[in-house]
Amino acid sequence: QVQLVESGGGLVQAGGSLRLSCAASGRTFSTNAMGWFRQAPGKDRDFVAGISGGGSSTFYSDSVKGRCTISRDNAKNTVYLQMNSLKPEDTAVYYCAARRLQGASYNRNAYDYWGQGTQVTVSS
Numbered sequence: 001q002v003q004l005v006e007s008g009g010g011l012v013q014a015g016g017s018l019r020l021s022c023a024a025s026g027r028t029f030s031t032n033a034m035g036w037f038r039q040a041p042g043k044d045r046d047f048v049a050g051i052s053g054g055g056s057s058t059f060y061s062d063s064v065k066g067r068c069t070i071s072r073d074n075a076k077n078t079v080y081l082q083m084n085s086l087k088p089e090d091t092a093v094y095y096c097a098a099r100r101l102q103g104a105s106y107n108r109n110a111y112d113y114w115g116q117g118t119q120v121t122v123s124s
Helices: none
Strands: 004-007 010-013 018-024 034-039 045-051 058-060 068-073 078-083 092-098 118-123
Touching (some): 018 034, 018 092, 034 068, 034 078, 045 068, 045 078, 058 068
Parallel strands (some): 010 118
Antiparallel strands (some): 004 018, 034 045, 045 058, 068 078, 092 118
16 A cells, blocks of 8 residues: 655746655555646646656656656655646646556556645646
8 A cells, every 4th residue: 555645735926836745655666656647626637747666757748848847766755746837727736646567657547546635826
C-alpha cells in the first residue's frame, strides 16, 4: 500500500509560480511511476505530467509543456511539480498518483494510488 500526501498549493497571481510536493509512504518508491493530474470544477481529472520510477523519463500534457517540470527525489520518497507562468486556466485541484509499475502513463486509470489533492488557484 502506498499513501500519498500533496502539499504546496495555494493562491497565486497569473504569471507566478508554485511548487507542489507529494510525499509517498512505502519502501519501494523508486519502483513506482508517478503522475500529476488536475481537476477543475465540473471537469474531468486530466493528466498533467508523469515520471518513471527511476526518473529518467518524463512527459507532459500539451497544456503545461514548457511551463511545468516534474521531478522526484527517491531518497526522500517525494515527487515535485514545479509550475511557472501560471494562468487562470491552471486553477484546479492537483492530485498526485502512483503506479505499481516503473513506466508512467497519461491514463488516469493506469494509476493505483491517489492523494487527496491540493488546491491551486490562479487569479487574473
